Amino acid sequence: TASSWAVSGWYTADPHEDHAVELSLSYSSQLHAAAAMPAMSGADDIDRLSRDVGSVQAFDTWSVSPRVSVGYGGTYASYGYLENGKLFSPRAHVTIAPLRRTRVRVALARTMTAPGAEEFLPPVSGVWLPPERTFTSLSRFEPLQAERARHVEIAVERDLGAASVLSVRRFHQDVSNQLI
Numbered sequence: 001t002a003s004s005w006a007v008s009g010w011y012t013a014d015p016h017e018d019h020a021v022e023l024s025l026s027y028s029s030q031l032h033a034a035a036a037m038p039a040m041s042g043a044d045d046i047d048r049l050s051r052d053v054g055s056v057q058a059f060d061t062w063s064v065s066p067r068v069s070v071g072y073g074g075t076y077a078s079y080g081y082l083e084n085g086k087l088f089s090p091r092a093h094v095t096i097a098p099l100r101r102t103r104v105r106v107a108l109a110r111t112m113t114a115p116g117a118e119e120f121l122p123p124v125s126g127v128w129l130p131p132e133r134t135f136t137s138l139s140r141f142e143p144l145q146a147e148r149a150r151h152v153e154i155a156v157e158r159d160l161g162a163a164s165v166l167s168v169r170r171f172h173q174d175v176s177n178q179l180i
Contacts, residue, residue, distance in 0.1 A: 005028070005029055006026065006027065006028040006029075006120070007026065007027050007028075008024070008025065008026035008027070009024065009025055009026075010022070010023070010024045011023040011024070017063075018062060018063040018064070019060060019061070019062050019063075020060070020061045021058070021059070021060050022057070022058070022059045022060075022073075023056075023057065023058050024055075024056075024057045025054075025055065025056045025057070026053075026054070026055050026120070027052075027053070027054040027055075028051075028052070028053045028054075028120040029050070029051070029052045029053075030050065030051040030052075030119075031050045050080070050081070051079075051080065051081045051116070051120075052078075052079075052080035052081070053077065053078065053079050053080065053114075053117070053120040054077065054078045055075055055076065055077035055078070055120075056075070056076050056077075057073070057074070057075040057076075058073045058074065059071065059072070059073030059074075059091075060072060060073055066097075067096060067097040067098070068094070068095070068096050068097075069094075069095045070092070070093070070094050070095075071091075071092060071093045071094075071095075072090075072091070072092040072093075073090070073091065073092075074088060074089055074090035074091060075087075075088070075089045076088050076089075077089075077112075077114070077117075079114040079117070079146070081116075081144065082114055082115075082143070082144055082145070082146060083143045083144075083145075084145075084146075085114070085146075087112035087113075087114060087146050088110075088112065089109070089110055089111045089112050090109070090110055091107070091108065091109035091110075091111075092107070092108050092109070093105060093106065093107035093108070094106050094107075101158060101159035102156070102157070102158050102159075103155075103156070103157045103158075104154070104155070104156050104157075105153070105154070105155045105156075105157070105169075106153070106154050107151070107152070107153040107154075107155075108151070108152055108153075109149075109150070109151045110148065110149070110150050110151070111147075111148075111149045111151070112146045112147070112148050112149075113146060113147045113149070114144070114146045114147075115144045115145075115146075115147075116144075145177045146177060147175065147176070147177050147178055148175070148176045148177060149173060149174070149175045150173065150174045150175075151171060151172075151173050152171060152172045152173075153169055153170070153171035153172075154169065154170050154171075155167055155168065155169035155170075156168050156169070
């Protein structure tokens with residue numbers, strides 16, 4: 001037999017007029033009995049038979065002044081099925097409005113993504129339960145590894161009316177251990 005369960009929660013608040021805070025957390029577990037996977041019967045395979053994932057995310061957007069805003073925060077996730085499963089993904093951005101209806105934005109982020117992470121992500125709305133395990137390592141000799149992506153971006157935006165924005169951006173991404 002196999003079982004799965006999950007718990008998650010979100011909290012969004014505007015504690016002050018110049019701050020917007022978002023907090024979320026989730027924990028999921030998938031357990032697969034050895035009978036469900038007859039090819040795996042040894043004690044060394046227990047990590048392949050269960051998947052535990054927990055994450056905490058916090059992000060704050062702060063309007064320093066009418067022309068400057070700063071966003072910062074990150075996600076800390078623990079993937080029990082990875083050899084080094086403690087993943088921290090920080091992100092930050094600064095937006096400056098040097099002219100009326102024009103903004104310049106600089107953003108930095110590092111995103112660490114575990115193989116199969118999408119199976120543990122809670123939905124935006126509605127009832128959800130993680131599916132049975134649908135991912136595994138491509139090699140019996142190499143453990144699963146997290147993908148690491150670094151992102152640097154600069155953008156210039158100009159409002160062209162109430163519903164249109166013209167934007168130009170330049171970015172650089174560097175990815176290692178890319179998932180297939």
